[in-house]
Structure formats: C-alpha cells, structure tokens
Amino acid sequence: MGEILRRQFLQNVGQTSPAPLLIEVERAEGVFFYTPEGKPYYDLVAGVSVSNVGHANRDVVDAVKAQAERYMHIMVYGEIVERPQVEYAVEIAEALPAPLESVYFLNSGAEAVEGALKLAKRYTHRTEIISMRRAYHGSTHGAMSVMGEPEGEEWKNAFRPLLPDCRAIDFNSFDDLQQITERTACVLCEPVQGEAGVRPPKEGYLQALRKRCDEVGALLIFDEIQTGMGRTGEMFASVKYGVTPDIICLAKAFGGGMPLGAFCSSKEIMDSLQTNPVLGHITTFGGHPVCCAAGLAAFRYLKKHNVVAEVERKGALYEELLGGHPAVKEIRRSGLLLAIELGSEERLFRIMEIFKEEGIMSDWFLYCATAFRISPPLVISEEEVRDSAAIILRALDRL
Numbered sequence: 320m321g322e323i324l325r326r327q328f329l330q331n332v333g334q335t336s337p338a339p340l341l342i343e344v345e346r347a348e349g350v351f352f353y354t355p356e357g358k359p360y361y362d363l364v365a366g367v368s369v370s371n372v373g374h375a376n377r378d379v380v381d382a383v384k385a386q387a388e389r390y391m392h393i394m395v396y397g398e399i400v401e402r403p404q405v406e407y408a409v410e411i412a413e414a415l416p417a418p419l420e421s422v423y424f425l426n427s428g429a430e431a432v433e434g435a436l437k438l439a440k441r442y443t444h445r446t447e448i449i450s451m452r453r454a455y456h457g458s459t460h461g462a463m464s465v466m467g468e469p470e471g472e473e474w475k476n477a478f479r480p481l482l483p484d485c486r487a488i489d490f491n492s493f494d495d496l497q498q499i500t501e502r503t504a505c506v507l508c509e510p511v512q513g514e515a516g517v518r519p520p521k522e523g524y525l526q527a528l529r530k531r532c533d534e535v536g537a538l539l540i541f542d543e544i545q546t547g548m549g550r551t552g553e554m555f556a557s558v559k560y561g562v563t564p565d566i567i568c569l570a571k572a573f574g575g576g577m578p579l580g581a582f583c584s585s586k587e588i589m590d591s592l593q594t595n596p597v598l599g600h601i602t603t604f605g606g607h608p609v610c611c612a613a614g615l616a617a618f619r620y621l622k623k624h625n626v627v628a629e630v631e632r633k634g635a636l637y638e639e640l641l642g643g644h645p646a647v648k649e650i651r652r653s654g655l656l657l658a659i660e661l662g663s664e665e666r667l668f669r670i671m672e673i674f675k676e677e678g679i680m681s682d683w684f685l686y687c688a689t690a691f692r693i694s695p696p697l698v699i700s701e702e703e704v705r706d707s708a709a710i711i712l713r714a715l716d717r718l
C-alpha cells in the first residue's frame with residue numbers, strides 16, 4: 320500500500336524537488352510524527368517553524384472542531400464580523416509593540432509579504448523596494464522579486480521579468496544603509512535571517528536600520544514569518560531586539576498549524592488601503608474563521624503555559640550538548656532556531672541520510688547547504704532535547 324501511495328504521490332501530486340523525502344506520515348503528536356509502520360520521527364523542523372505548540376495540540380484541535388461546526392467560509396474578507404478573527408486581531412495587537420494594532424489576515428507568508436509591499440508603496444507613494452541579500456520571503460512573483468541575490472538569483476532568473484525597482488543590500492552591513500534614500504518606499508528585512516542559515520543581527524544593526532528608514536521616510540517591514548510566535552525566545556523578534564517596524568509580516572506558527580498569514584501596521588498606515596482605490600488588497604479566504612480559531616488557540620496556549628519563557632534555555636541546551644562534537648564547526652542560533660554548521664555539503668547530505676534512518680527530521684536551508692536545522696516545536700521538553708541531541712551526536716559519530 321505504501322509503495323502505491325508513494326508512486327501516486329510522485330505521479331499525481333505536483334513535484335518540484337528531484338529528491339523528496341518520501342516519508343509517509345500516519346499521525347503526529349507533540350514533537351513526534353509516526354509512519355504507518357509506527358516508526359517515530361523527532362520533528363526538529365516543526366514544518367519549518369510552524370508547529371510551535373506541538374502536533375495535535377488539544378486546545379487547537381478542539382478550537383478547529385468547534386469552529387468548523389459553527390461556521391466556515393461565509394463571505395470574502397473584510398465584510399462580515401467573525402468572532403475568531405476579531406478576537407485574534409485584538410490579542411495580537413495587544414502583544415505587538417505600539418503602534419502596530421491593525422491586522423490584515425491572509426492565507427500564507429508570501430501573501431503577507433505581497434500585502435505589506437503594496438501597503439508600503441500605497442502609503443509612501445514611492446516605488447523602490449529594498450531587501451536583504453540571502454533573504455527568503457516566499458515564492459510568488461512579488462515575494463520572489465525581493466528574494467535576496469546572489470543566492471536568490473538561481474531561483475529568480477527563469478521567471479523574469481519580476482517587479483521593477485527592487486534592490487538588495489547586505490544584511491548586517493552598516494555601510495549599505497546609505498543606499499536607503501528618499502526614493503525608497505520600504506526596506507524588507509528578516510530580523511534573523513532564516514534560510515540564509517540562521518544569521519542573527521549584529522549588535523545595533525536593526526536600530527541603525529530603523530534610524531536610516533526614519534531619516535528618509537521609508538517604511539521598515541519586518542518579515543517575522545519564521546521568527547514570530549516565540550521562536551527566538553520572545554513572542555516577536557522585534558521585541559527581542561528592541562526595534563519596532565512600521566509593518567510586520569506573520570505566518571507559519573501564526574495559524575497554529577492551519578494556513579494563516581497577516582501583515583500588521585498602525586491603523587493610520589493600514590487605512591491607506593481603503594481609498595483611492597477602495598479595496599487596495601482583496602482576498603477570499605484570508606482570515607478564514609477555522610484558521611483564526613486555530614491560531615488564536617495556539618497563541619493563547621503559548622501565553623497560558625509560558626512556553627516562550629523556556630525557549631532560550633532549551634535552545635542554549637541544544638547548543639551546549641552539540642557544540643563540543645568535532646564535526647560541528649559552528650552553531651548559529653536565536654532561541655530555538657538553530658543552524659548546526661558542518662562546513663561541507665557532502666557531510667550535510669550524509670547526515671540527512673543517517674537522520675532518516677535514526678528517526679530525526681531535520682532539514683537544510685535554502686541558501687546554506689552546509690548546515691542542518693533544529694527548530695522543533697517550542698513545547699519540546701528538556702528530556703526530549705537531551706534525547707534528540709543524543710541521537711544527533713550518535714549520527715555525527717557515524718559521519
């Protein structure tokens with residue numbers, strides 16, 4: 320049966336990878352998922368920073384069931400008052416630094432980025448968009464246009480022409496900030512670069528970026544799609560690093576395992592999508608009530624169980640346990656987002672094979688083929704950190 324399903328998967332489910340993992344999943348719970356044969360995998364990817372509250376989280380499952388029974392899709396976005404959407408917007412606004420209080424709900428990260436870029440152009444009446452080299456913001460035409468070169472070039476070239484008036488600067492380069500000028504509508508930046516292989520900001524860099532944007536009247540957009548919802552040890556990396564953007568993009572864990580994204584700004588900025596033209600951004604499914612109910616339940620779970628307060632300690636424990644192994648060249652980390660640097664693509668491929676045998680789900684990074692990822696559900700226990708690290712150390716011994 321598994322073999323037939325795998326063949327159908329390759330034949331009938333659109334493929335973009337020449338070598339998909341091909342692990343069949345039967346069910347998932349906490350930090351594990353299981354194959355039909357009952358083999359457990361430690362999920363150290365969490366669907367790329369999605370399952371922060373763990374798989375099959377009871378609160379989320381109950382919220383999804385209850386909302387699905389009450390109502391699902393009623394009307395396109397922004398017309399009907401839906402309780403899960405409003406309550407989630409209120410609670411997110413309370414948690415975000417002021418003046419970020421207006422939440423526009425969408426279905427995904429790339430869509431959140433698209434909306435944020437449009438909002439910045441609309442509000443500033445400017446066209447230039449600056450993003451960071453080695454950035455990843457999604458795979459639609461707009462999000463791809465701000466995929467940071469040089470690495471992004473490989474993906475972008477076949478799809479040109481893309482958005483005009485986009486330019487890239489180096490993340491963490493203080494000198495490059497001078498390229499942000501009165502022409503610039505916005506600067507889009509991940510506060511910790513994820514797909515570049517976990518690159519935290521240099522001391523003072525985000526502050527300097529904020530200052531430069533203020534000097535020239537450009538909006539600062541933080542893509543917190545991967546860093547948001549507790550991943551870096553604060554609910555938002557903006558809070559951790561003490562810099563408030565004009566627009567913040569959320570997705571991934573924001574939906575508690577369901578597809579949900581958002582861009583958030585002050586009400587003043589957001590309202591510019593209301594006039595000239597009206598309906599400056601339109602979505603049918605954005606803010607789907609079941610997705611909002613799931614996201615809200617996950618968000619409340621994080622707050623009620625103080626999950627985020629434990630993140631830094633667990634991330635540091637992984638670093639301590641793995642850092643001494645001779646195969647590990649470097650560990651880059653922000654909270655529970657870790658890149659374990661092996662310094663060689665060959666070794667990375669080999670470790671991925673061993674992980675698959677040993678029941679560890681890890682992944683490489685889009686722009687970093689020499690390091691593997693550890694970004695487990697944030698609810699992972701200390702014992703599970705120690706146990707999964709022991710398996711990883713055994714795997715590293717086999718390299």
Ligand SMILES: Cc1ncc(COP(=O)(O)O)c(C=O)c1O
Binds near residue numbers: 428458542545
């Ligand atoms: C930082 C960042 N921004 C945007 C995205 C795109 O999100 P989505 O895949 O939901 O479109 C991703 C996805 O990996 C991401 O890591």
